[in-house]
Amino acid sequence: MSENETLARRIAGREVYRRSHKKADGRMLHLYGEQPHTSPLQSESADPIAQGGELRHHPLRQEWNVYAAHRQNRTFKPAASDDPLAPTRPGGPETEIPFEDFELAIFENKFAAFHPSASNVATLDGIATEPAKGACDVVVYAPEAEGNLYSIGQERRRLLIAALLDRYEAMFAQGCEYVLPFENRGDEVGVTLHHPHGQIYGFNRVPKVQQRAADAFAGGYDLAAEIRTAMPDYGLGEEGGIAAFVPRFARFPYEVWLAPIERRAGPWDCTDEELEGLAYWLGEITRRYDALFEQPAATMMAFHAAPRNGSDNYHFTVQFYPLLRAKGRVKYLASVEQHSGVFTVDVMPETAAEHLRAVKNGQV
Incomplete structure (x- = not known):
């Protein structure tokens, strides 16, 4: 049973609460809000989850790139009725967030390029390889299917920053050397889910840039x-x-x-x-x-x-x-x-x- 915790740091003098829930498939979901989250759990399934890809070193560019073939099958522009980032409504389809309401949610990516348990690598003559250890989170700004960083309002953006601070601390504590919160927005960037959201990558080494x-x-x-x-x-x-x-x-x-x-x-x-x-x-x-x-x-x-x-x-x-x-x-x-x-x-x-x-x- 998950319980609400108060984050150590207040933002603008306001308490921020986090409710952590271990999903049926083993991934962690964190619900953040200015009020304790008490919504009851809805249905959720335990589908198999890929645990990261592998890193290969590029000998001429002197950089490490991640290979994650399982990401080819990630959700691609679903219908509004199948929005995986929406709340799970009673009697409705199961989503990534098995509660009927929330303020802001962060969960481990189902199609993660990096994973703390990554272990499989190819053996390639002359090419250095290693497991793509790290972390990948999805950050859902709001339960509504439409919106952006402007339309969600100042209070929700403040809550977002509080949640990011919490995830920085957690990812650094688990050994990630570099943490990159980011947002891709728009079809031109290749966005496959239009529900307002961002992501966080935790790298096991500091990226070249x-x-x-x-x-x-x-x-x-x-x-x-x-x-x-x-x-x-x-x-x-x-x-x-x-x-x-x-x-x-x-x-x-x-x-x-x-x-x-x-x-x-x-x-x-x-x-x-x-x-x-x-x-x-x-x-x-x-x-x-x-x-x-x-x-x-x-x-x-x-x-x-x-x-x-x-x-x-x-x-x-x-x-x-x-x-x-x-x-x-x-x-x-x-x-x-x-x-x-x-x-x-x-x-x-x-x-x-x-x-x-x-x-x-x-x-x-």
């Missing part, structure tokens, strides 16, 4: 100084000590970063005021993209925080990469980007900042 950032910070790169230089020409505003700005070195048209003005290693180091500001900007940037492109904007968003064991001078950011360069025009990552890693950017960062500021002023 994040390690390069950690090395740059440890080598003396000062993002706080960059923010001071970039604002106000590239800035979209400041809220609660969190700056929103277009990086002068953006790789995507209309790329936006959120970052504490004062250096913080991760959201766990942020003040309540900064977390409030972060919650605000997560919604506001989503709103501005939709207004700018006059459609639900395809975006890739992720939290970039320090690794488990820390990193000297690390400065936490949340980075938004839109997949549109104009209304109805997709920014494709084609041959040059994919083969060389050199991005071609169709919109100058200063122009992007001007356009995104204009959204707030009602000029778009």
Whole structure:
């Protein structure tokens, strides 16, 4: 029988409760709310669950990639009546959340690329392989099948951040070296479930991109100084000590970063005021993209925080990469980007900042 626990850290002075439930198939489900969750358990099944894939080392790119063939069979754009992220209603179809209501839910991914019990690997002559150990969570923002980070409102975004802080702590404790909360949004990104949700990956080693950032910070790169230089020409505003700005070195048209003005290693180091500001900007940037492109904007968003064991001078950011360069025009990552890693950017960062500021002023 699951019980409600109070999270150690309050957000904006409010209690946050977590109810943890072990699903029939062995995966963990965590329900977060500003009120204790007391809904009775509905029906659930115990289907077999794949336990992660394998990692193979690329000898020329010097990176590890994950291979998870079982993900080919993951749920693909189901009908609204078969939404796996909806609550399980009495007498209705079974979903991933076997309760008839919830505020915010996080559960272990049924089609996980990484898993703490991953063990199977191929033996390949000359190619290093190892089990894809780690963790993969699905984060369901709300029981409603439609919505986004803006429409769910500030209270729910605040609850989301509290839940992410809890999962950072749990994944670091189980040995994940790097934790990446993220959201894929839009068909252009390849989203297969339209119910508003994000994910969290826990890696057993720091990914190459994040390690390069950690090395740059440890080598003396000062993002706080960059923010001071970039604002106000590239800035979209400041809220609660969190700056929103277009990086002068953006790789995507209309790329936006959120970052504490004062250096913080991760959201766990942020003040309540900064977390409030972060919650605000997560919604506001989503709103501005939709207004700018006059459609639900395809975006890739992720939290970039320090690794488990820390990193000297690390400065936490949340980075938004839109997949549109104009209304109805997709920014494709084609041959040059994919083969060389050199991005071609169709919109100058200063122009992007001007356009995104204009959204707030009602000029778009």
